[in-house]
Amino acid sequence: MSNHALASQSARTDFMRAAGSRKGILSWILSTDHKRIGILYMIAMGIFFAVGVLFGLLIRLELIAPGKTIMEAQTYNSVFTLHGIIMIFLFIIPGLPAVFGNFFLPILIGARDVSFPRLNLLSWWLFVAGGLMAIVSVFLPGGPADTGWTFYIPYSVRTSTNVIPALLAAFTLGFSSILTGINFVTTVHRLRAPGMTWFRMPLFIWSLYATGWVQVLATPIVGITLLLVVVERALGVGIFDPALGGDPILYQHLFWIYSHPAVYIMILPAMGLISEVIPVFARRTIFGYSFIAFSSIAIALLGSLVWAHHMFTVGMSDTAQWIFSLLTFLVSIPSAIKVFNWVSTLYKGSIELEPPMLFALAFIFQFSIGGFTGLMQGALALNMHLHDTSFIVAHFHYVMFGGTGFGIFAAMHYWFPKMFGKMYNKARANVSFILIFIGFNVLYFPLFIAGYMGMPRRYYDYLPEFQSLHFISTIGSWILVLGLIMMVANLLMGLRNGSRASSNPWGGTTLEWTIQSPPTVENFETIPVVATGPYDYSRYERGEHA
Amino acid sequence: MLSSDSGFIKDVDGVFLFILAISLVLLILITLLMVYFVIRYSRKRNPRPSNIEGNVPLEILWTVIPTILVIGMFYYGWIGYERMKNIPADAIVIEVTARMWEWEFVYPNGVKTDTLYVPLGKAIQTNLISADVNHSFFVPAFRLKKDVIPNKKNQAWFRADEVGAYDIACAEYCGLKHSYMYSKVVVMAEEDFDSWYAQMYGTSQAAPADTAAKRTEGR
Known part of the structure; x- marks a missing residue:
């Protein structure tokens, strides 16, 4: 990008300041601009994340020593339930698709907006409504749900806490997710710029596309399941509740038919993000583009067929046991392919360890640990021992937090200058990364060991032999939270008084770096014509520096 | 452990x-x-x-x-x-009832305990019954876990090869006192077990009608 082009572009009003037909907050919460909606999601999600972290911190504090530390058992049960609901439905699922997908999907394919901008705004409103319902359920008489985020029947039928409002909240959030999925799939099909063929799409788009299909196909199941729970409770038809002759295992199947694919809704976009970040900071094209693209599709397909690996101990038929075990092992292959290709992308690159790259490399390390410990639980004999222990807790935090969470942080630091036109303090970002990385591993690694030793999950109290591991873990939570506070503060300070960022501070080659920062309302003055793949770094190879 | x-x-x-x-x-x-x-x-x-x-x-x-x-x-x-x-055919069958928040073990002769006493080296089959919500029968030392689900007849088995006492935990979240739903498997030498078993049978025979009544009630 030449200086001349930059100067002429900065004259145009960016989307943050553009005068629309409405003023003030209405110009945001009624905006159909995909970028404003992305920022709205970011604000909502940031608030929910802070609450989720607070609950996590309280869980760890309670578990620093056996016996009661800071709260009663009933409170603890509600706190871990809310921690799960908030983190899964209000942070990890919308994290990358709704925030960064909304903001960057149209830009990365050379479009002015998504296919259905109003539907997009409706998705955000449904998200907020669902979030508010979850909050209201906490304060209604009866008290917050204490069932765990899985709502297993019959406990969820027997408890007097507010399970139905919590389920309705999840149902509403599900709809938000479905609409976003429909929007993204349609946008990718219909609004790609001229020359933006499928195999010239950035890999983040491939992963959002695969995610979109999973959102559309799997999420309705959770709606149907809720409807069945309502029918059961209102009309007394025995579906899940054994007291009415129902089958509690059926509930688990229906729950996981959605919730396992939901795990891929959570991780796939993060994988796509990592595939964007690594080439930029290695200044070379991605290794094995089509293998990474197809592995996203393979994960979406296979990932929809492994749900019952959450249920190996419930007493399924042998056939179900071995089929689900085998498929679970096979779904690890496309993930492994991605990891190998990412590492190979570093080979003969020209690597700069900027903050987004640090988060991306930590993603690879932690996601690998999460993946390998997932293999352990896929093995039937071993699953019998590990199921429902803190080993599982550690495993999914390595994937969901060490993976997706770090992916979200990488995205924050990577796209921050584009979204806001400013740069944060990199030295402080690096320090916060180090704290988060150390804190995360100190927090979750001991839980693998405790789990193997027989520490069950969702325990308010525990046997004395687990104390030292829990103590270390709690120390880790403090380091982690310190790092998180520092990271967020640094980004907010960058937002207020960061130095002006150029339109392409990292030297990226995808389309968002060709437009001004922050982008204008219409993104592109003229729709670009795409002639090369997304990661064309040949100018660096030739020794030219832009 | x-x-x-x-x-x-x-x-x-x-x-x-x-x-x-x-x-x-x-x-x-x-x-x-x-x-x-x-x-x-x-x-x-x-x-x-x-x-x-x-x-x-x-x-x-x-x-x-x-x-x-x-x-x-x-x-x-x-x-x-x-x-x-694959549960061995000669296994001793013990009925394990899980309820919020305790375990109960019923032996073939009707003896009832809150701790699982088993003889060394013998195959033990546990028939898992839930009186209320989902639980999970978890003996970490034996690497054994099986969910206990209402209206579902799950079974598990093990053979203990060393005398000692081992923790039984509930691994499926079941409410307020989930983390206190512990019991023990006590593995005894066969002759010790036999004498314990005979002695228990003697005491439980004192009130056989009572035991039978309680068992039906539990269903």
């Missing part, structure tokens, strides 16, 4: 060590390569990158080798599981 040579320890720990070994080799390989590349191809050392777009033989290699490895893992997992699910 994991030192006992009981239950399915060899199967479970064997699979664990097998997968752990492969995982560690791969994790160390991935991490070392990553660190090495970051240092060797830093922008200072290597200002001019090479755009290598891919390598199909390499892709095939790292698809096929992991596939073989995970199928191996699947196989060992399945073999170990087969032993868990």
Whole structure:
């Protein structure tokens, strides 16, 4: 990008300041601009994340020593339930698709907006409504749900806490997710710029596309399941509740038919993000583009067929046991392919360890640990021992937090200058990364060991032999939270008084770096014509520096 | 607590060590390569990158080798599981009832206890009954876990090979006192068990009608 082009572009009003037909907050919460909606999601999600972290911190504090530390058992049960609901439905699922997908999907394919901008705004409103319902359920008489985020029947039928409002909240959030999925799939099909063929799409788009299909196909199941729970409770038809002759295992199947694919809704976009970040900071094209693209599709397909690996101990038929075990092992292959290709992308690159790259490399390390410990639980004999222990807790935090969470942080630091036109303090970002990385591993690694030793999950109290591991873990939570506070503060300070960022501070080659920062309302003055793949770094190879 | 040579320890720990070994080799390989590349191809050392777009033989290699490895893992997992699910015909059958938040064990002769006493070296079959919500019968020292679900007749078995007392935990979340739903498996030498069993039978015979009534009530 030449200086001349930059100067002429900065004259145009960016989307943050553009005068629309409405003023003030209405110009945001009624905006159909995909970028404003992305920022709205970011604000909502940031608030929910802070609450989720607070609950996590309280869980760890309670578990620093056996016996009661800071709260009663009933409170603890509600706190871990809310921690799960908030983190899964209000942070990890919308994290990358709704925030960064909304903001960057149209830009990365050379479009002015998504296919259905109003539907997009409706998705955000449904998200907020669902979030508010979850909050209201906490304060209604009866008290917050204490069932765990899985709502297993019959406990969820027997408890007097507010399970139905919590389920309705999840149902509403599900709809938000479905609409976003429909929007993204349609946008990718219909609004790609001229020359933006499928195999010239950035890999983040491939992963959002695969995610979109999973959102559309799997999420309705959770709606149907809720409807069945309502029918059961209102009309007394025995579906899940054994007291009415129902089958509690059926509930688990229906729950996981959605919730396992939901795990891929959570991780796939993060994988796509990592595939964007690594080439930029290695200044070379991605290794094995089509293998990474197809592995996203393979994960979406296979990932929809492994749900019952959450249920190996419930007493399924042998056939179900071995089929689900085998498929679970096979779904690890496309993930492994991605990891190998990412590492190979570093080979003969020209690597700069900027903050987004640090988060991306930590993603690879932690996601690998999460993946390998997932293999352990896929093995039937071993699953019998590990199921429902803190080993599982550690495993999914390595994937969901060490993976997706770090992916979200990488995205924050990577796209921050584009979204806001400013740069944060990199030295402080690096320090916060180090704290988060150390804190995360100190927090979750001991839980693998405790789990193997027989520490069950969702325990308010525990046997004395687990104390030292829990103590270390709690120390880790403090380091982690310190790092998180520092990271967020640094980004907010960058937002207020960061130095002006150029339109392409990292030297990226995808389309968002060709437009001004922050982008204008219409993104592109003229729709670009795409002639090369997304990661064309040949100018660096030739020794030219832009 | 994991030192006992009981239950399915060899199967479970064997699979664990097998997968752990492969995982560690791969994790160390991935991490070392990553660190090495970051240092060797830093922008200072290597200002001019090479755009290598891919390598199909390499892709095939790292698809096929992991596939073989995970199928191996699947196989060992399945073999170990087969032993868990095939209950020996001569096993002593004990009814295990889980309720919020306690365990109850009923022996073939009607003896009822809150602790599971078993003879050394004998196969023990547990018939798992839930009186209310989902629970899970978990003996970490035996690497044994099976969910206890209302209206579902789950079974599990084990053979203890060392005298001692081992924790029974509830592994499926079941409400307020879930974390206190502990009991013990007490493994006794066969003759000790027999005398305990006979003695218990004597005491429970004192009120057989009462026991029978309670059992029906529990259903």
